[in-house]
Amino acid sequence: MSIKDNKQSYGRVSRVLHWGMALLLLWQFLSAASHFFFDDTAIEAFFWPTHKPMGLLLFVLIIIRIIWALMNVSNRPPSINWLARLGHITLYVLMLAIPSxxxxxxxxxxxxxxxxxxxxxxxxxxxxxxxxxxxxxxxxGELGWLLLALTIGHVIMSYWHKKSKTTNNVMPRMWGK
Ligand code: HEM
Ligand code: HEM
Known part of the structure; x- marks a missing residue:
């Protein structure tokens, strides 16, 4: 697998950024949920102090990811349809706007x-x-929860494309060969 993207699949850097940030965002939503649902409990005391440092790290990573995406823009797997394209752009905008x-x-x-x-x-x-x-x-906070909702939609859609017989499976572009 090459470092850069190509028309068939995402390269190493895009994959590390995608899956690495997915894990960090999961943690970030756990910390937000601990603040919202478990105020003044041991759960909040455990997760919440990590919210700002992790948020700053995500801010730095999304800037790197946007630069990388722009560098590869003419040589990435094409979006499966306009809705997927709009969805991915919206995820990018929210990932930048929320920590900002x-x-x-x-x-x-x-x-x-x-x-x-x-x-x-x-x-x-x-x-x-x-x-x-x-x-x-x-x-x-509101945009943060919207990002969570859209991410859940994104995960459902990627599995739907994987299972559906009528559309292309896009999973190998981001995971595996
Ligand atoms: C991608 C990064 C981030 C995400 C997804 C995110 C998400 C969220 C969410 C969903 C909430 C609502 C929790 C609630 O309703 O109790 C929240 C609250 C909060 N976040 Fe973040 N956050 C991020 C980055 C940051 C950063 C960088 C800072 C500050 C340096 C920050 C500071 C706060 C504070 C102080 C609150 C509590 C007040 C409020 O509800 O607005 N967050 N965040
Ligand atoms: C279990 C979790 C996830 C799965 C299974 C998944 C799956 C995928 C797949 C298969 C693609 C390639 C789609 C295509 O080429 O048309 C993709 C791309 C993408 N995903 Fe995810 N994803 C997950 C989590 C996330 C999260 C948490 C975010 C950010 C909120 C995210 C944002 C994106 C973006 C922006 C793209 C476009 C490619 C890029 O620029 O990185 N994904 N995802």
């Missing part, structure tokens, strides 16, 4: 933000930036 909104709100709070020993924002003394707090409060 989280980070924007974090910045606007004026609090310092340190992750993995690195100071991402050093914080400031002046007033909080209200619009970043409002925007994050309004959209971050």
């Amino acid at each position: 909104l989280g980070l924007l709100r974090q910045y606007g709070s004026g609090r310092s933000f340190e992750v993995f020993g690195i100071t991402v924002f050093s914080g400031f003394e002046s007033e909080k930036i209200q619009w970043t707090l409002d925007l994050g409060g309004l959209l971050h």
Whole structure:
């Protein structure tokens, strides 16, 4: 299997990014669910502290993934139909927008933000930036749950294409030969 994509299948880098990010997103949704459903419990105490660091890691990975996708855009397996194309683009937009909104709100709070020993924002003394707090409060969690719903749809569709006799099985493009 080559490093780069080709018309028949995704290459190594795209696959590592796809499956690696799928695992990290699963963890991210577990941490979000722990906050939503198990507030003030040992489950939340276990998962929730990882939400921001993992969110930052996902933000860095999606930027790399977008750059890689653009570099391979003319040489990737073509979408099976326009709905699949729209679905994949929507997943990309959400994977970028959700952590961006989280980070924007974090910045606007004026609090310092340190992750993995690195100071991402050093914080400031002046007033909080209200619009970043409002925007994050309004959209971050909601878009996060929308991403979860669309991801479930994406997984169902990929299995449906695998089982269906009338459409192509797209699984080997991303998994196996
Ligand atoms: C792809 C990355 C991310 C996903 C999928 C995601 C998803 C979510 C979801 C679904 C919620 C709602 C939980 C609830 O309703 O209780 C949430 C809440 C939250 N997230 Fe994220 N998040 C991500 C990245 C980040 C980042 C980078 C930050 C900050 C640096 C952040 C900070 C927060 C905070 C403070 C909350 C609680 C307040 C709220 O509900 O808006 N998240 N996140
Ligand atoms: C069990 C979990 C998953 C399965 C079985 C799966 C399956 C697949 C398959 C078979 C393809 C190739 C489709 C084609 O070429 O038409 C694909 C592509 C894609 N998947 Fe998934 N997927 C999973 C999880 C995820 C997750 C969690 C995300 C992100 C939210 C995601 C986002 C994408 C995107 C954006 C593409 C287009 C190719 C790319 O740019 O990476 N997938 N997936």
